[in-house]
Amino acid sequence: MTSGGVVEELARRAAAAGEAAVAGADLASLGDLADLLDQAALLAIAYTLRRHGLFEAPGAVHDLREIRDAMKVAPRHVRIVRRWLDALEREGMIERDGEGWYRNLRRVEAAEVEGARGRLDLVARGFAHGPGLTRFFQQAVSYLPELLRDEISLQALLFADGDLDVADDVYRRNLASRYTNSAAAAVMREFAERRDATVRVLEIGAGVGGTTAEVLPELVGLDVDYLFTDVTRFFLVAAKERFASWPWVRYGLFDLNRGAVEQGCAPGSVDLVLAANVLHNARHAGRVLRGIRELLSPDGRLVFIETCRDHYQLMTSMQFLMSPPAGDAEADFADFRAGTDRIFPTRQEWLDELAAAGFRDLLCVPGPDHPLSRIGQHVFSAER
The missing domain is CATH 3.40.50.150 (Vaccinia Virus protein VP39)
Structure with a gap:
């Protein structure tokens, strides 16, 4: 041959x-599930910013340093926050001026986040897509402040009590x-x-x-x-x-x-x-x-x-596994991704x-x- x-x-x-x-399997609808995951992630990101007192006052503006300090972000996770802000800006949920000041973050309350998560659960039940996959993303969203501060690791959520069952849903049992x-x-x-x-x-x-x-x-x-x-x-x-x-x-x-x-x-x-x-x-x-x-x-x-x-859901979960080590927080890719925060x-x-x-x-x-x-x-x- x-x-x-x-x-x-x-x-x-x-x-x-x-x-x-x-x-x-209904592969076309699987894309809709991915979109719901992304929507829920965006709302959770915006809510996480607000729950740290950011953008609360009328006309409030913040730069990356102020946002990082307010949330006590571990240095190695700062690029995740930059990616969050880029995603919010891309989706019209925040504005950024030419000098790097952010303003007009869309107001998101806890009830809206919970509503999105409820819709996600409802849709996810209709898929043989690894039942723990959506639950894992939901759990990661619940721990965003702690993940940002390195008070809990994503590995602790993914391999709770040494159990590989959730990881199998993430890497094996889902449709993709x-x-x-x-x-x-x-x-x-x-x-x-x-x-x-x-x-x-x-x-x-x-x-x-x-x-x-x-x-x-x-x-x-x-x-x-x-x-x-x-x-x-x-x-x-x-x-x-x-x-x-x-x-x-x-x-x-x-x-x-x-x-x-x-x-x-x-x-x-x-x-x-x-x-x-x-x-x-x-x-x-x-x-x-x-x-x-x-x-x-x-x-x-x-x-x-x-x-x-890229998926916004990954920015609130798996990308915490991809941050540089704590001892080399500024480490970056050396190829075409250098300086872009892309993975x-x-x-x-x-x-x-x-x-x-x-x-x-x-x-x-x-x-x-x-x-x-x-x-x-x-x-x-x-x-x-």
């Missing part, structure tokens, strides 16, 4: 697996994740089936193993050596228990922002790299992609899942970065016209 034919077959199998995983995880698993199986030697798999940033849990069954019966990695041992302990029945899975630490060689991975030593919802953490996307390419064997393949559009590259930006890094035979599902593109989750794959 020609190179182009292989890519077409990979894309076909990936799309078919994704569609099968969400068969019968069901599509992307199944599509990624199909690409990996198709790749492994074509190899006549042991397939050396490296999963980077595996976290709670939401994608791993869908991938491993697809690799049963194939000659695979699977290395499950994350930047912290926290997830490795849970993964060893969760995947104990898969004897060909190994576990180790790996930091995508460090050189692979210094972490014991030789160039050309991996056939298949999987990265699910982690590459946006690359301080320099192009540099990390080039490093992964060097790690791959000839004709090796990279498969990754990424969120490719997620777009679909096209990822495709451009892959091409610039020297990858070929690029594929991306679902396509831009698919209903799930409104959510912004995509599976990418490319060959060295």
Whole structure:
């Protein structure tokens, strides 16, 4: 089969697996649920500002420093507040002048926030979308002041009492994740089936193993050596228990922002790299992609899942996981996102970065016209 034919077959199998995983679901209405989540997040942001005494007096104006100080924002979370203000301005809920003074914040009371959350709960009940997902976003909204002050961590909400059930709803059981995880698993199986030697798999940033849990069954019966990695041992302990029945899975630490060689991975030593919802953490996307390419064997393949559009709901939840460390609060991206407060590259930006890094035979599902593109989750794959 020609190179182009292989890519077409990979894309076909990936799309078919994704569609099968969400068969019968109302994907169009899922976009409406995402919009409700965003609306609830915007109201909660505005209410959080007001409950700290900001913009209460008629004609009151504040700059970022005053807003930050009033809410006692931890230095590493200041960029989240900047993103909040940008979102409010974009949606016409606040005004900013040329000198950086904010005024006329839309008045939002607790009753309006609760009403939005009630509508969200009502709509969410109609979806097989991971029942804990919406509840998690709701809980995060309730703790916004404490999250901003670093008095509570988002991890404490996501992994309460060491329970991974909510995290599974966030990373595995919701509709978008069901599509992307199944599509990624199909690409990996198709790749492994074509190899006549042991397939050396490296999963980077595996976290709670939401994608791993869908991938491993697809690799049963194939000659695979699977290395499950994350930047912290926290997830490795849970993964060893969760995947104990898969004897060909190994576990180790790996930091995508460090050189692979210094972490014991030789160039050309991996056939298949999987990265699910982690590459946006690359301080320099192009540099990390080039490093992964060097790690791959000839004709090796990279498969990754990424969120490719911003959601206001993420600004009130998951983005607290993406703030710089407390000891380096000013740390920023070193690529095209530097100085922008952006986190997620777009679909096209990822495709451009892959091409610039020297990858070929690029594929991306679902396509831009698919209903799930409104959510912004995509599976990418490319060959060295």
